[in-house]
Amino acid sequence: MFLEIKNLKKSFGKNGSYVEVLKGITTTVEKGEMCVIQGASGSGKSTLLNCIGGLDTPDSGGVTVDGKEIVGLKPEALSDYRRDYLGFIFQFYNLVPNLTVKENVEVCGYLSPEPMAMAMLFEVLGLTEHQNKFPSQLSGGQQQRCAIARALVKNPKLLLCDEPTGALDSKTAKDILILMEKINQTFGTTMIIITHNNAIKDMVHRVITIKDGTISNTYQNEQRIPAADLEEL
Incomplete structure (x- = not known):
């Protein structure tokens, strides 16, 4: 099993502001699976x-990735874990403002012994003509595409995606999903995708639904729809 989560609990705040967000999550994801988390x-x-992703510290429970338990790791070891295993796509772009698009992507590419070809990423994501621009010269959608290219160029073992197509038009969203599907098929990259786009769940292997901090449903798609055939993106 590539990803194992065991009785994971996480809360925030104290006293009157105390909120229990995760109330004992237990689930697994196989190596090479694309998994959607909904809720x-x-x-x-x-x-x-x-x-x-090692960005929040659980109150209790375990998270094992490729046989490595990450809960309880010291900051330096967590940093190594994120560098060696993960690619991140979040709602906020977090681009380096004084680096060009190409340089933002190259920074992550240098971290991988087998980076993806940037020219291919730029073409698919519509960034070829923008690669020498700075983030301030890009639209929000273009900045999101740059963030996606930066995450994918490292060819990570585990890609964590929080609304990866949320800021994009329908055509570009489909192009990105087609690319992610191709990466999954070619390199066996395990992907976890949080999305409010209900169509995306039809292209993945596994769907997990969370309600009030617990898993309310989980299933595997027996008949997946190719990303190119998804509707209502």
Whole structure:
């Protein structure tokens, strides 16, 4: 099993502001699977993703990735884990403002012994003509595409995606999903995707639904729809 989550609990605040966000999440994801996590706002989706990514520290429970338990790791070891295993796509772009698009992507490419070809990423994501621009010269959608290219160029073992197509038009969203599907098929990259786009769940292997900090449903798609055939993106 590539990803194992065992009785994961996470809360925020104290006394009157105390909120229990994750109330004992237990689930697994196989190596090479694309997995969608769904749920209403405040259900705990992003907190779960942050715990998997080593960005939030759980109160209790375990998160094992490729045989490595990450809960309890010291900051330096967590940094190594994120560098060696993960690619992140979040709602906020977090681009380096004084680097061009190409340089923002190159920074992550240098971290991988087998980076993806940037020219291919730029073409698919519609960034070829923008690669020498700075983030301040880009639209919000173009900045999101740059953030996606930066995450994918490292060819990560585990790609954590929080609304990866949320800021994009329908055509570009489909192009990105087609690319992610191709990466999954070619390199076996395990992907966890948080999305409010209901169509995306039809292209993945596994769907997990969270409600009020617990898993309310989980299933595997027996008949997946190719990303190119998805509707209503």
